[in-house]
Amino acid sequence: MKKRVAIVGSGNWGCAIAKIVGNNCTHHPHLEDEVRMWVFEEMVKGRKLTDIINEEHENVKYMPGVKLPTNVIADPDVVSATRGANVLIFVLPHQFLGGLCKKIKGNHAQDCIAVSLIKGVHFDSKGMVLISDMIKEGLNGMDVSVLMGANLAKEVAGGAFCETTIGYNVEENGKLLHTIFNDPLFHVTIINDVPGVEICGALKNIVALGAGFTDGMGLGDNSKAAIIRIGLMEMKKFIQSRYPSVKDATFFESCGVADLIVTCYGGRNRRCAEAFVKAGGRKSFEELERELLNGQKLQGTLTIKEVMQILQREGIVDQYPLFKSIYNIAFEKAPVESMLATLGCFELEQVLMAKNQFGQVVTKRTVVYYGKAGDRRAAL
């Protein structure tokens, strides 16, 4: 029996991946040719987006200029798009996953598996929840793998070589997914580590905001590299303190350090964070997302809010100084220069408690300054 593949989502990354998956489905005999792609319907210049995609084989709004294979069929109804599917590919901004699983449940084939390409995290009253676990729970315990990597959608769609990582629970499913995604220009590695791969994909978007802040301040590549290094350490601490089974090796896969680097140099989160600084506090991230991304969605701003909720609830915010300062700059009006404290070369106000010769407790304040060298504001 041939496997039927369905794609849930059709944005910037959704379309890039539809191009690869659509081609592979016509080449592999164990895969059905037709790939249905669920499209959140909207009108573009007076026409339905699904009609445009099916007639012109191009998503003119989210991936203009890239032709999709003709066996990829846009469908505005998620129930018919996923009917009889053996493999479900979830690729949409995580805020829209919401009630989708309820609609899909029971509609797919019995042996159906899923893979999530969604970079984000969720939390509930008990703490952090993986998006892959939300999908699993929403679909009767279905096995859910993840695919994350250094994969700027436009470059993938343009056919530039890159690598990616699939994290699996069940090796056989990892191998099936390898045949669906791998191609000569899109090298897939499969590893048995769903949480490691998935959370790397989510957290690097936070660090990319920090990278954008350094760009906004005009600080140059050395400073950005420092933010990337500190960000990687905080990512690692966050992940391994929750999932001790995650090995250091995961961070050296495409989903780890490679995705972190590419997003900090070429991603949307970086771009909007740079614009945020250049707007000097006059524009929120929501406004910038609307202005700069034409309907595409930022994930880093949502993810840092979610991660901060988790850290606050656990009372460990101070163990993550970079994440904390990125959050404060993005949402609490902290000066962007305050992020430099995480580099260790600029001091924040520090009040030391000490006893004098009479045994009395006194406070001693250290030098306090923010900003670039030569811009010392207050020295006590």
Ligand SMILES: NC(=O)C1=CN([C@@H]2O[C@H](COP(=O)(O)OP(=O)(O)OC[C@H]3O[C@@H](n4cnc5c(N)ncnc54)[C@H](O)[C@@H]3O)[C@@H](O)[C@H]2O)C=CC1
């Ligand atoms: N774009 C990229 O370069 C990459 C993105 N990713 C990840 O893939 C996931 C999907 O990202 P993209 O495809 O880039 O999405 P996108 O940023 O292009 O988002 C737009 C998509 O959201 C849909 N949408 C808008 N309102 C909606 C609603 N109310 N309900 C449902 N859908 C709605 C639009 O129809 C469109 O398909 C994200 O988690 C992202 O982090 C991963 C690798 C690369």
Ligand SMILES: O=C(CO)COP(=O)(O)O
């Ligand atoms: O995940 C990405 C590249 O792998 C894309 O990152 P942005 O969402 O910041 O564009």
